[in-house]
Amino acid sequence: MKLQNLAKIAAVATLTVSALSASYTxxxxxxxxxxxxxxxxxxxxxxxGDAPRNMARIADEMSGGRLKITIDSANKHKAPLGVFDLVRSGQYDMGHSASYYWKGKVPNTLYFTTMPFGMTTPEQYGWFYYGGGQSLMNKVYEPFGLLSFPGGNTGNQMGGWFQKEINSVEDLQGLKMRIPGFAGEVLAKLGAKPTNIASGELFTALERRTIDALEWVGPSLDLRMGFHKIAPYYYTGWHEPATELQFLVNARTWKKLPDDLREILRTAMRVSSYDMYIQSYHESAENWATMKQEFPDIQVKTFPESVMKAMYKANQELLAEKASEDPLAKEILDSQAEYLAKARVWTNISDRAYLDSLDNLED
Structure with missing residues (x-):
């Protein structure tokens, strides 16, 4: 190779390095x-609370310190169930909460947390990221100047803590239970009295008999809350098979961010969300393993078949009502149903078939 060509290559390389250095600077x-x-x-x-802090840390590190996120907890801003308004008004740039808390303001928000008898966590993530779920969520939140992103999943939640055993549908009559979202509407249809209470007030409400029962998450979080000291019956789940929290972002804030920081923020939210699912699964496994030994009075129950059938029937009737009342609700519910029908076939021939095949191996 001629010396002048080598010189040209060296000059180009020098300019490239200089340009990259200048860009970094x-x-x-x-x-x-x-x-x-x-x-x-x-x-x-x-x-x-770990999920938003992990997200903020990742965003800070990936941006080289150009994106700093300060988090205020509910005991500081004093509005645990008011995060939607805090972010919408611009008082805060972002929020971390659960979409179904806003059903009283915007009914179609509740479908993006979880649905009774619905998708499992892998199925739901598939719907969000590849099955059109994120686009539909954008459609719901955009009119309010907000963006919503998946914010961390608990996995399948337990059906709740009850002071009295549930043996029939009649036992749900007049039952005062903390249970948010669509599941609350299902129980109301069967005669219960659902309510929503912020996490910091749950133990006191149960202890003072303001409520008769509550659902929170699962062993990952429930045991440390002390519910078992007041309500010994712990029921398996039906109502929240994949509970996805949310990151809310004020649209004006989003538009002000450079393209690279938007992508960093999007990535940080996605990574921290999936990490929360892993953490929640791990903690539930750990706590479940020690629960019977440390808390022998807890009685793990499954709702009777008659109760499950009644809840399922009420759920299907409510879904039909919602779809008939609102075209956007119908679009969301149809999308979820179509994706679930497809994804569940794979779930059944992969995870379910594998687990079923193990049942008799140790006999």
């Missing part, structure tokens, strides 16, 4: 974007 010395976030959870609340 501009990024490192560029504007620092400082965002604020309001979370529904109290300070130091495990797992739920």
């Amino acid at each position: 501009m990024a490192a010395d560029g504007k620092v974007y400082r965002l604020t976030m309001a979370e529904t959870w109290n300070a130091n609340f495990p797992i739920f």
Whole structure:
């Protein structure tokens, strides 16, 4: 190779390195974007509170310090179930909560947390990221100047803590239970009296008999809340097979961010969300393994078949009502049903078939 060609290559390489160096310097010395976030959870609340903090840390590290997110817990901003309004008004740039808390303001938000008898966590993530779920969520939140992203999954939740055993549908009559979302509407249809209470008030409400029962999450979080001291009957789930929290972002804030920081924020939210699912699964497995030994008075129950059938029937009737009343609700529910029908076939011939095949191996 001629010396002049080598010189040209060296010059181009030098210019390229200089350009990359200059680009890095501009990024490192560029504007620092400082965002604020309001979370529904109290300070130091495990797992739920870990997800937004992991997200903020990842965003900070990936951006080289150009994206800083400060998180205020519910005990500071004093509005655990008011995060929607805090972010919409611009008082906070972001929020971490659960979409079904806003059903009283925007009914179609409730479908993006979980649905009774619906998708499992892998199925739901498939719907969000590849089956059109995110686009439909955008359609619901955009009119309010908000963006919503998956914010961490608990996996299949337990059916709740009850002070009295549930033996029939009649036992649901007048039952005062903390249970949010669509499941609350299902129980109301069967005669119960559902209510929603912030996490920090749950134990006191159960202890003072303001409520007769409650559902929270599962062993990952329930045992440390002390519910077993008041309500010994612990029922398996039906109502929240895949509970996805949410990151809310004010649309004006989003538009002000450079393209690279938007992508960093999007990635940080996605990574921290899936990590919360892994953490929640691990903690539930750990706590379940020790539950019977440390808390022998807890009685794990499954709802009787007659109760399950009644809840399923009420759920199907309510779904039909919602779809008939609102075209957007119908679009969301149809999308979920179509995706579930397809995904569940694979779930059955993969996970379910594998687990069923293990049942008799140790006999």
